[in-house]
Amino acid sequence: MKQTMLAVTRETYGGPDVMCLSRVDRPIPKADQVLVEVEATSVNPFDWHQLTGRPWLVRLPALFKPSVRILGADIAGTVVAVGDQIQDFKPGEAVFGDINFGAFAQFAIAQPHMLARRPDGVTVEDAGVVGIAGLTALQAVRDWGRVQAGEKVLINGASGGVGAYAVQIAIAFGAEVTGVCSAANTALVRRLGADRVIDYKSTDFATEQVRYDVVIDLVANRGPRAIGRILADNGRWVLVALNIPRFLVSSLFGRWLLGGSNKTTTFKIAEIRQDDLATLARMLAEGQIRSVIDRSFSLEDVPKAMSYLATKRAKGKVAIRLE
Numbered sequence: 001m002k003q004t005m006l007a008v009t010r011e012t013y014g015g016p017d018v019m020c021l022s023r024v025d026r027p028i029p030k031a032d033q034v035l036v037e038v039e040a041t042s043v044n045p046f047d048w049h050q051l052t053g054r055p056w057l058v059r060l061p062a063l064f065k066p067s068v069r070i071l072g073a074d075i076a077g078t079v080v081a082v083g084d085q086i087q088d089f090k091p092g093e094a095v096f097g098d099i100n101f102g103a104f105a106q107f108a109i110a111q112p113h114m115l116a117r118r119p120d121g122v123t124v125e126d127a128g129v130v131g132i133a134g135l136t137a138l139q140a141v142r143d144w145g146r147v148q149a150g151e152k153v154l155i156n157g158a159s160g161g162v163g164a165y166a167v168q169i170a171i172a173f174g175a176e177v178t179g180v181c182s183a184a185n186t187a188l189v190r191r192l193g194a195d196r197v198i199d200y201k202s203t204d205f206a207t208e209q210v211r212y213d214v215v216i217d218l219v220a221n222r223g224p225r226a227i228g229r230i231l232a233d234n235g236r237w238v239l240v241a242l243n244i245p246r247f248l249v250s251s252l253f254g255r256w257l258l259g260g261s262n263k264t265t266t267f268k269i270a271e272i273r274q275d276d277l278a279t280l281a282r283m284l285a286e287g288q289i290r291s292v293i294d295r296s297f298s299l300e301d302v303p304k305a306m307s308y309l310a311t312k313r314a315k316g317k318v319a320i321r322l323e
């Protein structure tokens, strides 16, 4: 007899109200897959784009009816079964990662490179929210921004899911960090270790006299001319926020608009890499970074968690905790 599980499913593109708790078949891992019992996950703007089908680019694989019924990328839980080809994981191991889809359920299928072991001392909730946001922050600081010790780094959107990790990772890399957020979150960003915090309602960071080596931009509310003014020679503007018009203008005319041939713009999509997940696990275990969890919801309340994320006011991560 087929085993079943609870999952939050959707049949159409739309808002959180198209999601509902359903009983569905429990997935069976193929030879190269791992089956994980989900204990924690979180909501990300990635899930929101997949849910709503906006921007339209995300609908390319399925224009009118989504091909994926169960969303949820971040995951932490326990391996319950592995396919014949899997050598790296075995049942009973505590794992976490980013599986793109399927984590808003009691059980989820993962490709092994999307998982890493959860060390003792890292809670399931802390590991369950780190996936997309942690990978993005690590790759933005280390790979796209090439942040070096002693450099001045500005993080626009420092109190959100990606920003809270980016502040801590940039500090771990030895940078001098300025975070931009609202007054309500300045204390949080300071506690994360930022050297300076700018409240965007009272100060426009783009009119500052300071010159930054790297701007990690999770909001993309300023254009290349404004960013160019605050970038030092060889400065790097790392556009992380998904803003297609801004990305197109910046990639076509960025060098000219930034006001210096040695200033650059980068926009990349974070990659799921097992060694980066392992780096995040080590940083969490050693206390170099911590997960900031604003609110926790149950599986049934994933639609409420998505609605909260959509307010763009979350402080750090919005977690989903399964029984």
Ligand SMILES: NC(=O)c1ccc[n+]([C@@H]2O[C@H](COP(=O)([O-])OP(=O)(O)OC[C@H]3O[C@@H](n4cnc5c(N)ncnc54)[C@H](OP(=O)(O)O)[C@@H]3O)[C@@H](O)[C@H]2O)c1
Pocket: 044, 045, 046, 132, 133, 136, 156, 157, 158, 159, 160, 161, 162, 163, 180, 181, 182, 183, 184, 185, 200, 218, 219, 221, 239, 240, 241, 242, 268, 269, 270, 309, 312, 313, 314, 315, 316
């Ligand atoms: N390129 C990639 O691979 C990739 C990967 C992940 C995410 N992203 C993108 O990165 C962006 C951030 O993601 P996230 O998960 O961090 O989102 P999030 O958690 O929803 O961000 C919420 C935070 O944004 C802050 N914020 C809102 N308006 C702001 C403003 N005008 N200035 C400064 N901060 C502001 C809020 O702080 P206040 O309440 O203090 O305003 C809040 O703490 C999204 O656009 C997402 O799509 C891209």
